[in-house]
Amino acid sequence: MKYTELNNGIKLPMVGFGTWDVRGKVGVAILEQALETGYRLIDTAIMYGNEKEVGQAIHNSGIDRGEIFVTDKINSPYASYEKTRKAVDHCLAETGLDYIDLILIHEPYETYKEMYKALEEAYDAGKVRAIGVSNINRRLYDDLLKDCRVVPAVNQVECHVYYPQLIYRKYLEEQGTLMQSWAPFTEGRKRIFDEPVLKEVGAAHDKSAAQVALKYLLSNGIPVIPKSSKASRMRENLELFDFELSQEEMAMIAQLDGRKSLFGWYGD
Ligand SMILES: NC(=O)c1ccc[n+]([C@@H]2O[C@H](COP(=O)([O-])OP(=O)(O)OC[C@H]3O[C@@H](n4cnc5c(N)ncnc54)[C@H](OP(=O)(O)O)[C@@H]3O)[C@@H](O)[C@H]2O)c1
Numbered sequence: 001m002k003y004t005e006l007n008n009g010i011k012l013p014m015v016g017f018g019t020w021d022v023r024g025k026v027g028v029a030i031l032e033q034a035l036e037t038g039y040r041l042i043d044t045a046i047m048y049g050n051e052k053e054v055g056q057a058i059h060n061s062g063i064d065r066g067e068i069f070v071t072d073k074i075n076s077p078y079a080s081y082e083k084t085r086k087a088v089d090h091c092l093a094e095t096g097l098d099y100i101d102l103i104l105i106h107e108p109y110e111t112y113k114e115m116y117k118a119l120e121e122a123y124d125a126g127k128v129r130a131i132g133v134s135n136i137n138r139r140l141y142d143d144l145l146k147d148c149r150v151v152p153a154v155n156q157v158e159c160h161v162y163y164p165q166l167i168y169r170k171y172l173e174e175q176g177t178l179m180q181s182w183a184p185f186t187e188g189r190k191r192i193f194d195e196p197v198l199k200e201v202g203a204a205h206d207k208s209a210a211q212v213a214l215k216y217l218l219s220n221g222i223p224v225i226p227k228s229s230k231a232s233r234m235r236e237n238l239e240l241f242d243f244e245l246s247q248e249e250m251a252m253i254a255q256l257d258g259r260k261s262l263f264g265w266y267g268d
Helices: 024-037 051-061 081-095 112-124 138-147 166-175 196-205 209-219 231-236 247-254
Strands: 003-005 011-013 041-043 069-074 100-105 128-134 154-158 178-182
Touching: 011 069, 024 041, 024 051, 024 231, 041 051, 051 069, 051 081, 069 081, 069 154, 081 100, 081 112, 100 112, 100 154, 112 128, 112 138, 138 166, 166 178, 196 209, 196 247, 209 231, 209 247
Parallel strands: 041 069, 069 100, 100 128, 128 154, 154 178
Antiparallel strands: 003 011
16 A cells, blocks of 8 residues: 655555445445455545444454544534534544544535634544545635644545546645545546546556556545445455556546536536
């Protein structure tokens, strides 16, 4: 596994495991499989209704807590300063963990700045090792920067070969915030696994279109959190560190950038 460093020195795995729709007993088994396969970052959220499953799988794995990075996210039912304070304790109680590695404000709710203040306090108190935001566009990000004490460590956004947001990534990096990709396979909105350019580049390296799609983001310094319920794909999505894309290949893949969100969440 390769790691990157957050603005406070904490290490974040470049490839993590997404858990949208991973729930119940089956969910625990999927999470245990992911940990056994080698994933060391698990991306959960209050909205996903699976924090208990995440905590259970970590406990069952027997892996040292310090080796695992857990991201959690706080959503609209907690959209105030007071409620976000409570949400942090909810995250700890549900996962059964002593601390969360990274907590994000899930979306830019109207009250996202007061929610962020509550996260800053949780950070001071050692309940969370890093704090950040998700789905925040540049205007809202700049607004938050003017107000905050702790520069967001991460902004987790829609990011895949069709909308890699590379200009925004660079801007965020200059301010000290790491851009992390969600839906690196577009959540099924595009036929990414049949994309000719990705297949062609993959064939040259004996890799799949999926692996090339992820590698393109990693090569641009963007950590990814693909989700899969299948052991073979979990492995495939981790086998990314034994090949490199040439400049020419990177340029070919860059042509896929449509500069438009497939989800329409950003209003820019
Ligand atoms: N912050 C946010 O607002 C936000 C929003 C959306 C998602 N997320 C996070 O990002 C994670 C990833 O996004 P996502 O789960 O929505 O979508 P995704 O990772 O883009 O795509 C997942 C889909 O791709 C399939 N898949 C995975 N690996 C594959 C491979 N190698 N070959 C072929 N198919 C493959 C999976 O099917 P199988 O399971 O059948 O393999 C699943 O249907 C989420 O799970 C969640 O943790 C965050």
